[in-house]
Amino acid sequence: MTTKDWFTEWFNTPYYHILYKNRNDHDAQLFMKNITEFLALPKSTHILDLPCGKGRHSVFLNSLGYTVTGGDLSEKSIEFAKQFENKTLSFKVHDMRKPFNKTYDSVFNLFTSFGYFEDDAEDILILKNIKNGLNKNGYFVFDFLNAKKVQANLVTKETKIVNNITFHIQREITNGFILKHISFFADGKNHSYTERVKFLDLQKMTSYFNKVGFTITNIFGDYYLNNFDSKNSNRLILVAK
Structure with missing residues (x-):
């Protein structure tokens, strides 16, 4: 991938x-x-x-x-x-x-x-x-x-619990992209994904x-x-x- x-x-x-x-x-x-x-x-x-x-x-x-x-x-x-x-x-x-x-x-x-x-x-x-x-x-x-508003109000760290899964979310703006790193433990293993959207x-x-x-x-x-x-x-x- x-x-x-x-x-x-x-x-x-x-x-x-x-x-x-x-x-x-x-x-x-x-x-x-x-x-x-x-x-x-x-x-x-x-x-x-x-x-x-x-x-x-x-x-x-x-x-x-x-x-x-x-x-x-x-x-x-x-x-x-x-x-x-x-x-x-x-x-x-x-x-x-x-x-x-x-x-x-x-x-x-x-x-x-x-x-x-x-x-x-x-x-x-x-x-x-x-x-x-x-x-x-x-x-x-x-x-x-x-x-521009996302940039001004960027929440760099956040935790959300949904369906008993704890999602750890980190955000940054790097190289012209708004990045959202999502990591969590579910179904017996660790997972991590990054959402990337252009600025x-x-x-x-x-x-x-x-x-x-x-x-x-x-x-x-x-x-x-x-x-x-x-x-x-x-x-x-x-x-x-």
């Missing part, structure tokens, strides 16, 4: 889902409602949720009346998500670095699911694939952490978007769609065409 593909292994473990099992669905759903209303997406819109994880956002978007396809690299996550499939909701294993074989009316990239790669060219390739996978006048919704601020993301020919139409700083403020906003949300 190369270090750049840390996510393939970590996202496929049961421990990843244990550590994050209390993620706030309310926020996610609020954001989906707000953004689809703001963009006035007709119910006929076919949305690609990429990467979709275990499908929680896809399921909710589908419940709002949209046709949704969820794509993710993790076979285990897709296997889990397939139980929710219906006539207007489907899931498939897809690596964002590979081009799509069809086009969509909207592509959503949610909850900091970007910037995993050492080489900028790979991140740009993903954006190119997304752009090529969008129908004319389609929207790309990109939801990322606010790197991408508004300036860097704007340069990426410009490179592939996206036009940014809106910049928000939270799931209530307030304006982005690099000091105080929790998220960096870009809408592009």
Whole structure:
């Protein structure tokens, strides 16, 4: 395994889902409602949720009346998500670095699911694939952490106990990456994983978007769609065409 593909292994473990099992669905759903209303997406819109994880956002978007396809690299996550499939909701294993074989009316990239790669060219390739996978006048919704705020408020050490597993978490920002080292003892052995997300601020993301020919139409700083403020906003949300 190369270090750049840390996510393939970590996202496929049961421990990843244990550590994050209390993620706030309310926020996610609020954001989906707000953004689809703001963009006035007709119910006929076919949305690609990429990467979709275990499908929680896809399921909710589908419940709002949209046709949704969820794509993710993790076979285990897709296997889990397939139980929710219906006539207007489907899931498939897809690596964002590979081009799509069809086009969509909207592509959503949610909850900091970007910037995993050492080489900028790979991140740009993903954006190119997304752009090529969008129908004319389609929207790309990109939801990322606010790197500047993360940097200012970095919690370097933390311990979380979930399902009787003690997760030791250490964070650092090194060589342009936000690193989260996670170690724990479970099922009779020690485990350790590192999440790596590129330090991408508004300036860097704007340069990426410009490179592939996206036009940014809106910049928000939270799931209530307030304006982005690099000091105080929790998220960096870009809408592009």
